[in-house]
Amino acid sequence: MNLNEFNILEEKKQYEEIWNGDFVGHRIEGTFTVVMYKVHSFYVEVYYQRDSNFIEGFRRHAYLKVILKVNLLLNVVKKIGLRFHAWNVEQ
Numbered sequence: 001m002n003l004n005e006f007n008i009l010e011e012k013k014q015y016e017e018i019w020n021g022d023f024v025g026h027r028i029e030g031t032f033t034v035v036m037y038k039v040h041s042f043y044v045e046v047y048y049q050r051d052s053n054f055i056e057g058f059r060r061h062a063y064l065k066v067i068l069k070v071n072l073l074l075n076v077v078k079k080i081g082l083r084f085h086a087w088n089v090e091q
Contacts (some may be wrong), residue, residue, distance in 0.1 A: 003042040003060060018044050018058065032056065 006017060021039035028034075033048045047056040 001040045006039065006042065006060065014058075018046060 001017065006014060009017065017039050018037050021037035021044065024036040024038055024043065026033055026035045028050070029047075031050055033050050035046045035048065037044050037046065042060060044058050044060050046058045048054065049056055
């Protein structure tokens, strides 16, 4: 399944595909815990409200490399003292 095929699924089926995906990592963003899964050939971020563990929604990404490059840049920003959110990726 590719990202376009995933996008046309009903929401319930999309979540089934996500839960059958592989856990990649997580990060904290404001009041959310954002968990990333690899689903087939693409990646999905699921947004959980930290106080209730309620799922607010998810975002889809075609390329992990782009996400990781952005987070690498954010790590550099952190080193110079600016606020950022980075992935805690499982090894």
